[in-house]
Amino acid sequence: MSAPSQVTRALIALRERIFSGALRPGERLAEIPLAEAIGVSRTPVRLALAELEKEGLVEPAPGGGFLVRAFTAREIDDAIELRGTLEGMAARLLAEHGASRALSRALSDCLAEGDSALAGSELTAEALQRYAEMNRRFHGLIAEAAGNAALARALAMVSAIPFASASALVPSPGSSAARHRLLIYAHEQHHAIVEAITGGQGARAEALMREHACNTRANLRLILEAGDAAPPGFRTLVSGRIAAA
Amino acid sequence: MSAPSQVTRALIALRERIFSGALRPGERLAEIPLAEAIGVSRTPVRLALAELEKEGLVEPAPGGGFLVRAFTAREIDDAIELRGTLEGMAARLLAEHGASRALSRALSDCLAEGDSALAGSELTAEALQRYAEMNRRFHGLIAEAAGNAALARALAMVSAIPFASASALVPSPGSSAARHRLLIYAHEQHHAIVEAITGGQGARAEALMREHACNTRANLRLILEAGDAAPPGFRTLVSGRIAAA
DNA sequence: ACGGACATTGTTGCATGCAAGGACTCGTTT
DNA sequence: AAACGAGTCCTTGCATGCAACAATGTCCGT
Structure with a gap:
């Protein structure tokens, strides 16, 4: 062992x-x-x-x-889009069934951790690392708590596609200011998502969560088209472009 | 070879x-x-x-x-629910991007085949077999034409779960009248789905397709709770109940 | 010089053997 | 009668060898 x-x-x-x-x-x-x-x-x-x-x-x-x-950029974009739909379903189910007190607390802890990580005047490597880990936990909590095993499995699989997971394209210190602003926006969405879930607003939670995945897609586009900083292995494994929307 | x-x-x-x-x-x-x-x-x-x-x-x-x-009934129900969400996404993407002329024709052919299979005064084993094959083709066409490879793969995987695919719980001649009526209803939904797709109505197509998967869930419930006819292997592999909605 | 045939090398699919660990059975002791 | 220990058998993880097939290289003939 x-x-x-x-x-x-x-x-x-x-x-x-x-x-x-x-x-x-x-x-x-x-x-x-x-x-x-x-x-x-x-x-x-x-x-x-x-x-x-x-x-x-x-x-x-x-x-x-x-x-x-070989992975094409299109394929990764597709996977991120799919993840949005799956996470949207998870958030909806959770809002419909109601979040336990323990889960609500855990989600609130994530929000506070994210606020704290983003509070500095500058996004250091350590702050971004803390954010990425909080983000992973946040998304994981929702996937597991939704109460649909097939969904949790599908989410695990789509998140295993290189660069398609929720934290895969979190910016690094050398990334552009646009990506840093996007990160702050994404975390504000986290707040709204938790509000929708705990308020039992299934359709709102789903729509927010789907829209939230569009941030990863925007990050992907910035890496591909503006030559922004890419995570390790990205330039080796990923080829091609994303078609215009 | x-x-x-x-x-x-x-x-x-x-x-x-x-x-x-x-x-x-x-x-x-x-x-x-x-x-x-x-x-x-x-x-x-x-x-x-x-x-x-x-x-x-x-x-x-x-x-x-x-x-x-061991598969629990809950797990299969979860998988069917997930399939509904995935197929809903597929139908929406298709409606948004527009269906090619060839695809529209293929979908219309499926509708006509389904109409023909269900036209008899009695649902023979041959008619139900034709329906099941048409249904498989119909769902497969939409999944492939949606243009998102990750989605097509996720659909293939969830459909591979025993008894969770679109045609897995199509009734047999000995099934109850309730399930036969459900089949006719399900095929009317096929008509509406095609209308929404070809009409570019993304939200309508998605909602219909999600609702459409509820027919499989209803079939599952009838098998489990009313002791209706089950497909081969079902009684061996599947245990448990579905929680009350 | 080019093409075809043959030989050699590299690789995969599969079979089988060995060592280690776990489970089961039997015998002895309390 | 029950519990514990020892021995044996079964199974898994892994290593390795063999046969068949594919790819590549070389040589010969036109």
Whole structure:
């Protein structure tokens, strides 16, 4: 239990190589050289590749085996849009069924943490990190509390698509001022979402939550079109543009 | 290419055993006896089990290996509800972007086929089979034409959950009159959905499509609570009730 | 110089063996 | 009779070998 299994070691190594660009989109993933490079036998490599296929990072190649998948910007945009719809459903269900006292408290704690992180005159790396973690927790709480297991699973899967999760494109200190303003706007939306949920306003909560995902889409557009700072691995894995709206 | 691989043979055999009740929910799936029973070696059994985990039919067991998953009625109901939201999004996107002439024609053909299947004074097994296939095509066309790949993938996954797809709970000849009436109602909704899509009415299309999934939920409730005719494998794999709305 | 055929190398799918861990059964002790 | 310990059997994780297939390279003939 404490020692990672060989499959886990292979998974970690493969993910790292994909995100670092050592393995490029379209590249053939051959069991034997990979097993040798990672230091495990072929069996865990094969099982790790099957798992990465499940995660969408690799795809089956003609004639067997796997290729590193290429992600288009369009695909990530699609995933973010889908996440908006799913999170909207979660917020609606939650508003309809009512939030427990404990959940309301947890959501309020998130709001306070976000306010605190954004309170400085400057968005330091530490503040942004705190914000990103708060954001992850906020979205996670809503997904789990909605009470629909299929929905929670679908949200987990769409959030696992590279750069499509709620915190994937949170700006870094070097990002543009436009993205920093967007972050402040996004957190104000968090406040409104909590208000709608605790007030039992299902349609409002859903609409706000869907609109909220548009911030991630705007971040994506700024990275692609204005050359704004991108997260690690983005420039390697993502290609193409988003069609004009 | 023509001969099924050993993994495929193992997948087919395992699915059959699960749906037939030869392997019951909660039962431990041991590689060696299964490999012997199916007539393949352990490697394809292991890969098949990993694939079935991906499909949700089996789950990892504590201490390694897998168990046959039990499905609760609640879980299937959740999945159907999720499908409604996803299909609603698809119909909205389609209405917003406009349906091509070819797609409009294909959807109209589905409507005509459904009308024809339901036209008889009695719903024969053949008529219901034709309806189910038309229904599958209708829903598939909308999912693919929506133009969001992440959405199409999420729909494919939720539809793969046993008994959650659009045609999973289409009645059989021995089903109750209530379910037959529901079928006729559902097909009238198909007409309205196409009208909304081709008319560019995004919000209307979405609302109709979401409501449309409630028919599957109603079918599920009738099977569970009125003891109506259930599809093959349902009584084996599905346990529990749905909470009162 | 180009194309075709053959040989070699690399890779995948699969089978099987080994080691370690967990579960079950049997015997002994309290 | 019940509980505990030891031994045995079953299963999983993993390593490795074999056969078949595909891709690439080389050589020969036109």
